[in-house]
Amino acid sequence: MGRQKRGQTAPWVVGVLTLLLFCCFSAWIVWVVVQSLLPAGEPPQAEEEGIRVTLLYSPEKAAWLEPLVEEFNGSDIRVGGKPVRVLARAIDSGEALQAILEGERPTVWSPASTLWVPLLNRRWQEETGATEPLAIYPEPLVVSPLVIAMWEDQARAMGYPERKIGWAEVIAATLDERGWGAYGHPEWGRFKLGHTNPYFSNSGLLSVAAEGYAAAGKVRDLLPEDLERPDTRDFVQKVESAIIHYGESTEYFARQMAQRGPAYASAVVLEEQTVVRLNLGAYGPLPQRLVAIYPREGTFWSDHPYVILRGEWVDPDQQAAALAFREFLLSRPAQEKALQAGFRPSDTSIPLQNSLFGPDLGVDPFQPQTVLEVPSADTLEALLQTWQGVRKRVNVLLVVDVSGSMADEGKLAAAQEGLKLFLDQLVEEEVRDGQVIEGDRLGIVVFNDRIDMLVPLSLLRPGDKERIRAAVDTLVADYSTVLYDVSAYALQLMSAPENYDEQRINAVVLMTDGLDTASTRYGAYSLMEEIERVSASGRPVRIFTIAYGSDADRDLLERLAEATEGRMVEGTPENIRRLYIILSSYF
C-alpha cells in the first residue's frame, strides 16, 4: 500500500506541479491587472513631466492667493494627464508691466486693475512691433473699490457718515493752510493726504486719474488735452506738492499707517480691501478704526483681472493649465476665502450682506454708487507724464566709491553706467507757458581715501546733464576707502539748513563695492549715532545704498539704509533705473 509502482508519478509531484502552474497563472494575472490599471500606452515613468504656469500678481492679493497656490499645487489637478505646477510671484502692477517689457515671460499676469492691460498692450506693440495685443480677455478674480481711508475721528470731524465726502473736499482740505483748524481741530495740524507712486502701484495710478478728473471738473471723458491745460496742470501740481507721502506700494502705506497712526497721514488713497485688512489687524494694532470714504463724485474699481498672455512662450498645454488654475480660483471655496482677505468675490452668488463687510470694519458693502470713467490708454500715459512733470522734485547727493578695488571686475565702469542711468531719469528745469518749472537738484561726491565734490549741489538746468556725464567719464579708481567718514559727511551736508529743502525729497545715494579701510573720524558705532542725530534734527535724509561686487559691506549698507528708512539694492542696471522711482516714493 505504501509503496509506489514504478512509472507512476508521485502524488506530491503532481500537487507541486499544479501549484506551480497555478502560481504562474496568478502572477501573470496580477501583472495583467496592474498593467491595465496604468494609463494605456504609457510606460511608467520615474518622474512625470509637469506643466509649469508662471503667474505675476499684484501684492495685495498675496494673503488670498498664496495659500490657494499651495492648495492647487498639492491637489494633483491634471491637464491632459500631466500634473500642473503654479509658480506665483507678487509684484506691483507697474513693475510687472516693466518686467514683461524687459523680458520676463510669465504665463499669466494678474495686475490690480484692468487699467494696466491696455498700457501693457500699447507699450508691447510699440516696443516689439507686434500687431496683436499681448493681453486679452481679462477676467476679474476679485474686486475692490478705490477709497479714501481716513481715521474715524477725523472723518467724523468732516461730517462722516452723514455728509457725502468726495475728492473735492479731501483735496480742498489738503490745500487749506488752516489744516484741521478748518474743521475745528487745529491740534491735529495739517490735513495730510497720501497716495502711492503711480508708476508702481495701481492705487497710485488711480489716485492720479481721480485728481485729473477733479482738476478738469469732469467725471467722464477725461482727455489728454484736458491735462495739458495750464489750469488743470496747476491744480494737479498744487495737490501733488501738498501730498505728504507717495509710498512705494500699498503694503508700505498700510504698514506705516498701522505703525504711525494719524501722525503719518490723515487720509490715504487705498483699495477697500486694505482698509478691511488694516481694521482686522493684519498690519498690527491701530490707534483707532479706519473708515472707507467712497468719493461722492465716483471712484474706480480694482478688478484684479486674470490674463493669460498670448506670447509665443505660452504653449497650448500652459494655456490649458492656466485655464484650470483660473477655474480653481473662481470656484466657490476659493471665492469664499477672498471675503476673508477683504475682497469682494467675483462669484456674485456669495453675498456681502451679513458677512464681515460692514461698519465694524469701516466699510459699506452698498457703496460706491457711481464710478469715474476709466481713462483711455492715451489719457493714462498723459496722466503719468503730467505726474512726472508736477511731482515733488528730489534733492539728491550721489556718493560714488572710486577706491582701488572699484577698478576690478569692471565695477567702476558699471558704477559710471549706473550714474548715467540715474542721471537720465532726473528732471531738468523747463519753461512752460512762460513759467519756469524747477527741475531736480543734484550733487556728486566721489571718495577713496579722501572725499571730493565732483559736482556741487545745484538745480539741474538744460545742458547740465551733458556736462555731468562728461565729468563722470573722467573718474579713475585708486587708493583706499573711507566709507564711514563719507557716509557721515553726506548726511551732514544734505541736512545742513542751506542744502536741505523741505519741498523736495532729500536723499543720499551711496554706490560702493567694499569695506571701510581708511576712515579716521567715524566708526560703525559713531556713524549710527550721527544718523540718529540727523534724524532728530527735523531735517531727515534717507540713504539709499547700492552694492557692487561680492566684497561690499552689505551688512553696513543694509543698516545705513534701514536706519534712515531708505533701501539697499544690488548694483544692476535695472535696480538703478528703478531706484530713482523708489527714491521719489519715499518722503
Added chain:
Amino acid sequence: MRRRNLILFVVFLLVAIGIVVGVLVGFLPKTSQLPDLEIWIVHATEETEWLSAAARRFNQEGHRIGGQRIVVHLEAMDSGDALLNIRDEKFLHPPTAWSPSSMLWVNLLNAEWYPRHGTDLIMRVGQYQATPLVLTPMVLVMWQDRAEVFLNHFGEEPDWDTIQEALAAPEGWKTLGGQADWGYVKFGQTDPVLSNSGLVAITLATYEYFDKIRGLTVAELMDSLYRAWMQSLWRGIVGGYDRASANLMRDMILYGASKYDVIMVYENLVATQMKNAPGRWGTSLRVFYPRLNLWNDHPFCILMADWSSADQKDAALEFQKFLLREDIQKEALRYGFRPANVDVPVVNDDPENPFNLYQEQGLQVQIPRINLVEPPSAEVIRELQALFRQAQP
C-alpha cells in the same frame, strides 16, 4: 490517493484555466471596442450652464452611432469670435456644430462663407437645418431704486428714447429726481461686434429710431441725425463693453449701480442672477420688456464642413434631438430659457423656476406690448457694426 490527486490536479487546472479565460474574456470587448465618437460644439456664453449640465447627462447616457459611443465636448465662445474662428478655420478642435445666440449670426456666417466656398455652411432646410433650442427675448434691467425714479420722471416704462433722454440729462440722476451721488445715468450693453446681445441691442435701438419693425436699409444708417443719436447712447457707457452677455450680467451685480444703472441683456441671464442682487446691494433688479424685441432662439447649427465626418454630423444631430427632449427642455427653464419645444410650458410647479419666482420684479411669461422686428440683412448688420467701431475712441 491517486484518484484524489488526479481530482485535485483537475480542480486546480480548471480554476487556473477559468481565471485565464475570464481575464481574456474581460479583455475581449476592450480590444474589439470601437473608439469614442467625439464631437466639439461651440456655443454662446449664456448657454453655458444649461448646455454643460445637458452634455454631462448626454455623455453619461451613452448615446451611440454605428456602435460608437458619442462624447460631446463644449466650448463657450462669443458669437463674434466664433464666427471669425469658423470662417478662418482657426480652432484646436474643429467644431461639428455651433449654437450662437440668434439667427442673425447664421446669416452673417453664411454671408462670409459663401463667397469663399460657393455654398452655405449652415443649412436652412432639411435634416441638418439650423434648429432653435431655447428662446429668450431681450430685456432692459434696472436697479429697483433707479427704476422708481425713472418711472416717476418719465411716467412710462423705459425704452430707447427715454433711456437716450436720461443718458443726456445734464446732471444725471439729479436731473431726473434721483440722488446727486448716483452720478450720470450709466447704460450697459455688450460689444456688438463680438456679442449677439450687443448687436441685437443696437438693432432694436435703430428700429426704434426709425419707428419701423422691418426693412432696415444701409442707406438709412447713413443718416447723420441717427448716427449722432446712437453716439449719445454709447456715451452713457462708462463701464466699457463686455464681450459676453453673461459677463455683462455678472458685472451688473458685481459692480452694482456704480457702473450700470440699466443694461440690455437676455431675459434668461437676469432670471438666473436676480437672486444674487439683494445679497450684494441690498436692493432688487427690475425687468422691463422693450416695445420692439427679437427672440434669441439659440439655433443649433450643424456645420456642413468637411472637417467633420458624416458620423460626427449625425452624432451632433443626436445631441440636438436630446436637447429638445422634454426633460432637458424643462431643465432649461431653471436657467431662465423658454423651451423651444412647444410641449413644455414656461410655467410649471418647479419652485426653482424663475418665471414663478420673479414675477413681482417684472419677469413675465406673457410678454406685453411686444412687437417682433425682422432680423436685418447681413449688409445692414455689418454697417451697424462698422458704425459702432467708428464711434469708439
